[in-house]
Amino acid sequence: MTDITTAQQDRVQIFDTTLRDGEQSPGATMSHDEKMEIAGLLDEMGVDIIEAGFPIASEGDFAAVSDIAKNAKNSVICGLARANFADIDRAWEAVKHAPRGRIHTFIGTSPLHRDITALDQDGMVEKIAATVSHARNLCDDVQWSPMDATRTEHDYLCRVVETAIKCGATTINIPDTVGYTAPRESADLIRMLLERVPGAEKITFATHCHNDLGMATANALAAVEAGARQIECTINGLGERAGNTALEEVVMAMRVRNDIMPYRTGIDTTKIMHLSRRVSQVSGFAVQYNKAVVGKNAFLHESGIHQDGVLKNVQTFEIMRPEDIGLTAKNIAMGKHSGRAALRAKMAELGYDLGDNQLKDVFVRFKALADRKKEVYDDDLVALMADSSAGDEHLKVQKLRVVCGTEGPQEAELTMAVGGEEKSIDATGDGPVDACFNAVKMLYPHSAKLDLYQVSAVTEGTDAQATVSVRISRDGTVYTGQSADTDTVLASVKAYVNALNRMHAGQGRANNSALQTSAAG
Ligand SMILES: CC(=O)SCCNC(=O)CCNC(=O)[C@H](O)C(C)(C)COP(=O)(O)OP(=O)(O)OC[C@H]1O[C@@H](n2cnc3c(N)ncnc32)[C@H](O)[C@@H]1OP(=O)(O)O
Ligand SMILES: CC(C)C(=O)C(=O)O
Ligand SMILES: [Mg+2]
Incomplete structure (x- = not known):
């Protein structure tokens, strides 16, 4: 019988990929400083491994991963690399500064992906052997992923996993890249690998699920029950398309239902809410009200029977305590x-x-x-x-007056400091926000394109603050800005100016512009 050592341990490693897979969400760009802050918070919260980026992707990604590595305290810092030496060398250059660094290299192993890379089964095995060995010569901690594992033929999956283990991979991640699997199948796959692959008992299996069918959390937990001991996840479930497994969901599920899922993590759950809010703010991705664990309504009760029950005994309608996640x-x-x-x-x-x-x-x-x-x-x-921003901004809004109503065009009178020099202008537009943005553009001419303008109310009531997120791009680089104010128009202008200040300071990120496909054609 196979000695399934990994499956017998109750400690599950949490691998957070908010800064890599999370940032791959179209539009979820984070500045260098924001990534440093989020990495610091993840480290403090007890995340075992932080996947900090894809170092070969851009100079900015490289700088973020190496600076995060230099500042790491307890977490292992990981960088992603394709199956080639240049990617792997670049990832190592970035993560080697960490007290503990990891190279994560991957290649798509399903028939669809073998077609893309134009490799047959034998050719791909050779490439895996060469690249994993190369990574292992640089670093003791190597993770390997067969991308699209859940659509890879089982015999071939066993063969490639065995190759990677033989060449020195210490973690084998099994990605459900397109969110295609279901809980029972997810468990069976890990069980099959543990039983069939020689050497499987010596390494850690990880699960990396996407949420295309809403099953990412269930699939990850099923994989753990079958013997996986690392969950790859993101804060708020941020990630490609419908997102990744949400960290807060798997961690709280194992904590609340420890009776049937007797696993431990190293996460200080009281830090969850703060991280959720910060990731939402810096990525510009609002958390849906009814999101599990961190949604605004997760601990709110409005209907009478629920309120009555909660007042008499909170456990009637609450399965976890708000303070456990930092509320x-x-x-x-x-x-x-x-x-x-x-x-x-x-x-x-x-x-x-x-x-x-x-x-x-x-x-x-x-x-x-x-x-x-x-x-x-x-x-x-x-x-x-x-809304906190540095004092040394190039552009600073000083005075704004807006005329709007049924009789257009709407007008904006704006006074703004541009590089320390005070300038004023009157502009018109199609609505008050358009008039204001035109005024900003007249005082600070630029060629950036506005890609996103998003407003949400922070609380209820007509005096509620509005938070505004703005995303602009210029020459393939994306810059984001946020602001909040009880005056929605002022918040909009400040968010726009915030993004322009980042553009001025060169704090942007390469735009891997989203490719959208549509069944309707
Ligand atoms: C499932 C995932 O999340 S995978 C990670 C996805 N993340 C990203 O792609 C974000 C960062 N990516 C980037 O910045 C760019 O795609 C780069 C810098 C990595 C590459 O840019 P480019 O050289 O312009 O290539 P491009 O993006 O057009 O195509 C990807 C290339 O990588 C190849 N490739 C894809 N995956 C792998 C892999 N695991 N190993 C080896 N080659 C691979 C593709 O076949 C394609 O090669 P080709 O140019 O010879 O056809
Ligand atoms: C790079 C790999 C692990 C990935 O993100 C996926 O397959 O979804
Ligand atoms: Mg992924």
């Missing part, structure tokens, strides 16, 4: 009479550790907000943080 009891009410100590304590509750200078800046903006808004909710404070 705190709201016993500090914030308003215009609150002081710095309360603000610092409240921000700490929400996951922000404010230094003295940052506290000073946030406090001024908090007071301004409290003057305009009846109640300042937790979500308002989170939005306020998203």
Whole structure:
């Protein structure tokens, strides 16, 4: 009988790929500083392995992976590489700075992918042997993935996995690249590999699921039950197309249902909510209200029978405690009479550790907000943080007056500092936001194209803050900007200016422009 050592351990490694697969979501670009911040938070939360990027993809990706590697504390830092020496060397150059680095190399093994790379079965086995051996000569920790494993013939999958293990791979990841599998099949596949592949007991099997049919979490957990001991996942389930397995879902599922899924992770779950909010803010991807674990409604009860039940015994309608994911009891009410100590304590509750200078800046903006808004909710404070920007911006909005209504055209009078010099202009447009954006463009002429303009209300009521995300691109590079304000038009202008400031500072990311296919043709 096979000695399934891996399947007998109860510790499951969490491999977060928010900064690689997550960032592959069309539009989910993050700046260098934002990636550094998210990597720091993932490390602090106890993520075992952070896949920080695809170093050969661009200079920006390389710089992000190597800087994250230099700052790593406990997490292993991993870089992705195709099956060629140049990609692998570049990945190693970036991750070698980490106390523990990992090279992750992959190739598509299904018939469809063998066609793309024009390799027959034997040719691909040779390529896998050469590239995995090359990676292993550089680094002791090598992960190998047969992309589209769930659509690869079983005999061939066993053969390529065996080759990778023989050549030194220490983790074998089994990706369901297109979210095609289902829980029972996902488990059977891992079980089959553990039983049939010589040497399988010496390495760790990982599961990497996509959510095209909404089964990513179930498929990942099924793979763990069958013996996988690494789950690849992202915060908020960010990722290609319908996304990846959501970290918060698998971690909380194993915690809440430990009776039937007796596995442990190293995750400090109280940090989940803060990470979810930050990833949502920096990627510009709002979390749907009814999202499992981190959605706005996940712990809200509106219907009478549920409210009655929760008041009598919270367990009637709640299977986890909000504080377990970092949603705190709201016993500090914030308003215009609150002081710095309360603000610092409240921000700490929400996951922000404010230094003295940052506290000073946030406090001024908090007071301004409290003057305009009846109640300042937790979500308002989170939005306020998203609006924090550096003091040395090239463009700074100073004054804005807008005329709008039924009689067009709408007009904007804007005063803005451009490189320290104050400039004013009047502009018109098709609506107030268009008029304002035209005014910005007249004061700061540029060739960037507006790719996305998205508004959402932070809380309820007509005095709610609006958060605005803007994405622009120029010469194949994408820049994002965010802002929040009770004045939606002002928030829009500030978000636009924020993106332009990033463009000015060269803080963009190469645009792998999304290719969209449509059945309708
Ligand atoms: C399932 C996944 O998530 S895989 C990861 C996907 N992520 C990304 O692609 C994001 C980053 N990618 C990029 O920036 C670019 O695609 C780059 C820099 C990697 C490559 O750019 P280009 O050289 O212009 O190639 P392009 O993107 O057009 O095509 C990909 C090439 O890689 C080849 N390829 C794809 N996967 C692999 C692999 N695992 N091993 C070897 N070659 C591969 C393709 O066959 C194609 O080769 P060809 O140019 O000879 O036809
Ligand atoms: C690179 C691989 C692991 C991937 O993201 C996938 O197959 O989905
Ligand atoms: Mg993937």
